[in-house]
Amino acid sequence: MRRIRAVGRVLPFRVNNYVVNELIDWDNVPEDPIFQLTFPQPNMLSEGNLSRLLDMDHAGKSIAAVDREVSRIQREMNPHPARQMELNVPVMDGRRLEGLQHKYKETVLVFPRQGQTCHAFCTYCFRWAQFCGIEKLHFACNDPLVLPRYLKAHPEVTDVLFTGGDPMVMRAKVLRPYIDALRGLGTDHPLTIRFGTKALAYWPYRFLTDRDAGELMELFEDIAALGHQPAIMAHFSHDRELETPAVEQAMRRLQSAGAVIRCQGPLVRHVNDDAGTWARMWRRQVRLGAIPYYMFVARNTGPKAYFRVPLAQTYRIFSEAYGQVSGLCRTVRGPSMSATPGKIAVQGIAELLSEKVFVLKFIQGRDPSWVNRVFFARYAPDAAWFDELEPALGDKKFFFESGLDRITAEKAMDLVPPPRALSGMNDRIGSGTLLRWVH
Structure with missing residues (x-):
């Protein structure tokens, strides 16, 4: 437990009762893929870094000293890969818009400050720095009006992606101002409004029994009424996440509210590095009316060595899985490196x-x-x-x-x-x- 606690000082950890009770096979721990997906593992830190933290704990070093060592380890783990801080943050009127990213011409990412957490954390999360309490590493938007102002200056944008964290942790009344702010665009700038979320996998009750689930469905309906298309970019890591009655009911309810569900996730060691898992996942997604969208290569950040799969092996797994499914599943693209x-x-x-x-x-x-x-x-x-x-x-x-x-x-x-x-x-x-x- 000391080793796991040490990892938890460096990397974020959060889990909920749905994941613990419905998804993890406790008879197969620690090899169980959902356990690997959500619980810190000692080998996620290098032996040297882990030993230093354990030695400091054993020696009774001060919290400040341990925090300095934790910060050093975090900095060497490439907290914002692909030069996001440097190249993705747009500039308007001479000011960096820290809560937005605009990497590709057609798509703007929005990071609402209130959505900078998740129902549970993935151990391979490439946005782990959002959750470590280091303010200078955060992307966060405080003002819903920033987005429509930016979109008016950039008519080439066709897609807006709300991301985080997970925007589905936000109450509907907190998310609504971001959507209502788009009313000023009129009908001559139709958008696909995407929501990047793991909620279907980690807390499908967000769309079923949470006290504002009905308001959230109304929000998706209002997006369509404004002339935009609501889209759920659902993060799934393993076919087990698609097996519960709750996730099926949640997907049906989202679809009835007009949302199109596209599914994506990275291929990572210890969780889903076999073709059978991916083929089952894609088939189940299609059966539930969703669209397989992307297989990603796990990014070079955080505990990358623990989850690392060589590109040659990743490609072979993708090809083998692709060959096991029908054409309806072959909407998936990959393996893709962002x-x-x-x-x-x-x-x-x-x-x-x-x-x-x-x-x-x-x-x-x-x-x-x-x-x-x-x-x-x-x-x-x-x-x-x-x-x-x-x-x-x-x-x-x-x-x-x-x-x-x-x-x-x-x-x-x-x-x-x-x-x-x-x-x-x-x-x-x-x-x-x-x-x-x-x-």
Whole structure:
């Protein structure tokens, strides 16, 4: 228990009775995937960091001294990956809008301050820094009127994603001002209003028996009445989360209120690193009227070494699961890395000009001209994130790197550049090139 408590000083921990009583198989602890998903494990910290914390506790060091060590460990765990703080925060009237992110042209993320927690915490959470009490690491929006002002200045935005934390921890009356503020946009700026949430998995009663569940359904109905489309971006990690009567009832009620449910989650070791889990999950989602959307690669943050799965293995698991399901499940995309330049999917492993390569593709990009662009990285059997890959075929840089450098420099000067088409190393690979697929 001392080791688990030490991990809990560094990484957030929260669980509820639904997860404990309905989802965890206590006869299979500690190997049970939902237990691994929600309870801190000693190996989530490096042996050196864990030993230092245990030694400080044994020596009776002051709380302040322990807190300084905890802060040091947190800083080295890459609390905000993909340069979110540096590149994603938009600027309006010379002021950074700290509660918004605008990485891709079409989509703005909103972090309501009141939604910066969850019904339970995932041990692999890539936004763990939101929950550690370090104010300077927080994204948080205090003013619902910031969003419509920003949207009026950016008519290219078609999607707004409320995220956190989890916006579904907010009472309906607290969430409503953010929606009512959009009335001023009129009908000439229809939006898809997304809510990124794990509530269906961790507390489906949010949509059923919570005292304001009815008000929440009315809010989704009002979104549609304003000419927008409500969308639930449901985070599921394991098929067991989809098996209870409560989650089925909650999904049906959301759908009856006009919400479209899309399902996504990362592939992580100890939880869902096998094809059968993903195939069952996708089939169950379709049976419940939801849309399989993304398989993500777990981000390079927090206890990444504990959950790490090499890209080659991740791709094989995705392909095997994809081959077990019908076409209705194959709306899912992935495995996708939300990296600094954009969402990059592993499309395959191939041999090209006698070199083994990863075949990669931009699903989203900071520059829209990168989207749907196929490019190649040298095959690396142990690599688990894009930053660990190198260009293939003798290229010194990936095709987008000069453009990303430009975007970074312009962001530093608080400029908003127009998208520019870039050319790069893969332009010279034409239809006559011999490309032999390996997997």
